[in-house]
Amino acid sequence: MTNRRILEQKTVLVIIFLFALVSVFTTFGIIGVLLQETILFFEQVSIVEFLTGTRWTPLFASKKFGVLPLVNGTVLVAAGAMVVALPLGLLAAIYMSEYASTRARSVLKPFLEILAGIPTVVYGYFALLFVTPILKSIFPQTQAFNALSASIVMGFMILPTVASVSEDALSAVPRSLREAAYALGATKAEVATQVVVPAALSGIAAAFILAISRAIGETMIVAIAAGQQPKMTLNPLESIETMTAYIVQVSLGDTPHQSIAYQTIFAVGMLLFLMTLVMNIISYFFTKRFREVYE
Amino acid sequence: MNENSEYILETRNLNLYYGNFLAVADVNIKIRRHQITAIIGPSGCGKSTLLRAFNRMNELVPTARTEGEILFNNENIYDPSIDPVEVRRRIGMVFQKPNPFPKSIYENIAWGLRINGFRGSKSELDDLVEKALRDAALWDEVKDKLDQSGLSLSGGQQQRLCIARTIAVRPEVILMDEPASALDPIATLRIEELMQELKKNYTIIIVTHNMQQAARVSDYTAMMMLRNHEDRSGTVIEFDRTEVIFTNPRDKRTQDYVTGRFG
Ligand SMILES: Nc1ncnc2c1ncn2[C@@H]1O[C@H](COP(=O)(O)OP(=O)(O)OP(=O)(O)O)[C@@H](O)[C@H]1O
Numbered sequence: 001m002t003n004r005r006i007l008e009q010k011t012v013l014v015i016i017f018l019f020a021l022v023s024v025f026t027t028f029g030i031i032g033v034l035l036q037e038t039i040l041f042f043e044q045v046s047i048v049e050f051l052t053g054t055r056w057t058p059l060f061a062s063k064k065f066g067v068l069p070l071v072n073g074t075v076l077v078a079a080g081a082m083v084v085a086l087p088l089g090l091l092a093a094i095y096m097s098e099y100a101s102t103r104a105r106s107v108l109k110p111f112l113e114i115l116a117g118i119p120t121v122v123y124g125y126f127a128l129l130f131v132t133p134i135l136k137s138i139f140p141q142t143q144a145f146n147a148l149s150a151s152i153v154m155g156f157m158i159l160p161t162v163a164s165v166s167e168d169a170l171s172a173v174p175r176s177l178r179e180a181a182y183a184l185g186a187t188k189a190e191v192a193t194q195v196v197v198p199a200a201l202s203g204i205a206a207a208f209i210l211a212i213s214r215a216i217g218e219t220m221i222v223a224i225a226a227g228q229q230p231k232m233t234l235n236p237l238e239s240i241e242t243m244t245a246y247i248v249q250v251s252l253g254d255t256p257h258q259s260i261a262y263q264t265i266f267a268v269g270m271l272l273f274l275m276t277l278v279m280n281i282i283s284y285f286f287t288k289r290f291r292e293v294y295e
Numbered sequence: 296m297n298e299n300s301e302y303i304l305e306t307r308n309l310n311l312y313y314g315n316f317l318a319v320a321d322v323n324i325k326i327r328r329h330q331i332t333a334i335i336g337p338s339g340c341g342k343s344t345l346l347r348a349f350n351r352m353n354e355l356v357p358t359a360r361t362e363g364e365i366l367f368n369n370e371n372i373y374d375p376s377i378d379p380v381e382v383r384r385r386i387g388m389v390f391q392k393p394n395p396f397p398k399s400i401y402e403n404i405a406w407g408l409r410i411n412g413f414r415g416s417k418s419e420l421d422d423l424v425e426k427a428l429r430d431a432a433l434w435d436e437v438k439d440k441l442d443q444s445g446l447s448l449s450g451g452q453q454q455r456l457c458i459a460r461t462i463a464v465r466p467e468v469i470l471m472d473e474p475a476s477a478l479d480p481i482a483t484l485r486i487e488e489l490m491q492e493l494k495k496n497y498t499i500i501i502v503t504h505n506m507q508q509a510a511r512v513s514d515y516t517a518m519m520m521l522r523n524h525e526d527r528s529g530t531v532i533e534f535d536r537t538e539v540i541f542t543n544p545r546d547k548r549t550q551d552y553v554t555g556r557f558g
């Protein structure tokens with residue numbers, strides 16, 4: 001009887017362990033393939049040219065492999081998205097954790113979750129067919145594909161991430177700190193902005209960085225609405241191209257698979273991977289620091 | 296309003312609820328100015344609930360509800376025209392577990408001054424911070440590390456920092472909910488000595504589980520107990536000078552409790 005139970009438990013453990021192993025192997029597999037193709041690419045193109053060049057024309061006859069225009073596009077859109085998502089997300093989090101009644105929260109939370117559940121392709125068409133025309137009516141020089149509409153819509157897409165991770169951080173601030181502040185005669189606004197938010201700062205920073213990393217990696221919205229013109233520009237009304245959108249463009253296009261043009265997507269993908277990895281690691285350390293303070 | 300009358304606080308027919316649960320029932324006591332009043336009684340009889348009624352901290356619990364009046368210098372603090380923020384500024388509170396802000400030692404004190412309208416110069420602020428730390432008997436231990444986090448101090452130091460933070464804003468009353476229960480005997484002694492100092496300028500109400508502490512530090516003692524075991528509502532069953540409560544109580548239940556015969 002007991003032997004059988006022990007055997008059962010062991011079997012379950014082994015199975016769970018195998019599943020865990022699958023995800024580890026998948027990760028390493030992906031990194032391995034990426035690395036291999038990236039190395040092949042850098043055997044033909046200098047890594048310095050790749051990282052410092054300001055022209056990106058691998059799909060044309062005169063090939064230039066400077067990735068900076070793609071990075072420029074990615075950063076431009078992500079920065080715009082953060083301008084939307086940070087303040088709104090933080091305000092939503094403060095509202096939910098400090099002000100909202102239980103009822104208001106029970107309405108708002110599902111709403112944010114729905115926002116987070118909308119397929120990104122829907123956001124993409126929303127940017128292209130709804131936001132861009134509005135922008136055009138305000139700024140007539142707006143191009144049909146532009147960074148700004150993608151930014152705005154992406155901002156709303158990552159808003160739930162910012163709001164919910166920040167809210168977790170705010171809610172984790174011990175009640176005793178709020179009470180200490182109230183007992184000194186602090187108003188609700190003073191408690192929220194001068195005690196709770198600073199105490200949750202590293203958790204909020206983690207939310208922001210996680211959001212940046214999602215913005216950098218986001219693909220569908222930019223592929224649909226931001227254009228395919230790798231460009232060094234800071235004008236958000238122009239058509240640009242992000243790293244992700246470029247990868248989509250080549251993957252779906254008719255570029256021959258063994259060509260150097262095709263291999264660019266692995267190098268770009270690798271760079272993208274490294275950028276989001278660094279962001280996630282920073283975010284992880286912020287979260288960990290936050291836990292150490294309060295647990 | 297007579298700021299010099301003998302009594303600073305008075306409860307009238309005070310009932311304190313959590314939802315439908317009447318946690319503290321029908322309390323009528325008068326707190327004397329510049330005296331230390333202890334609230335004692337078994338766990339769960341509503342000591343903290345009663346204490347937190349005095350500065351409207353109970354309102355932070357969404358289900359909490361208050362009936363009756365608490366007069367502070369003859370003014371009902373539960374009057375709809377009264378701002379609870381103002382009440383809490385004048386009736387400060389020190390909690391069971393030290394809860395300094397995760398800010399510097401200096402900021403822990405300066406913050407309360409600023410939110411209460413301090414607009415003076417940096418050197419004036421420095422002076423006020425130093426005075427509060429001196430009054431809380433902490434200055435000598437922290438004067439060289441004011442910019443370190445308040446959380447870096449020992450438990451007893453943290454609690455004195457919390458007291459310093461409270462007295463910096465010059466309240467009239469300080470409420471203390473088992474302020475020494477998380478501290479070792481030496482730190483406890485320091486807090487008790489400090490209370491005797493503070494008594495000159497402040498009125499103190501302290502909740503304590505420790506009979507000897509109540510006997511040592513307080514001038515008056517309120518004995519709380521559940522009224523009966525059906526409704527589980529706590530109330531003040533006896534309120535008198537501390538030596539009367541401990542040596543010659545009127546109520547048999549008080550006698551049993553203070554002599555440790557309470558089961
Ligand atoms: N936030 C709350 N919501 C609902 N009921 C509460 C709440 N806080 C306290 N109570 C209840 O009110 C009663 C009195 O609690 P209170 O904390 O005032 O007792 P206490 O005398 O301070 O106890 P202790 O000595 O253990 O600190 C208890 O029955 C408790 O369960």
Ligand SMILES: [Mg+2]
Nearest residue numbers: 342343344472
């Ligand atoms: Mg208590």
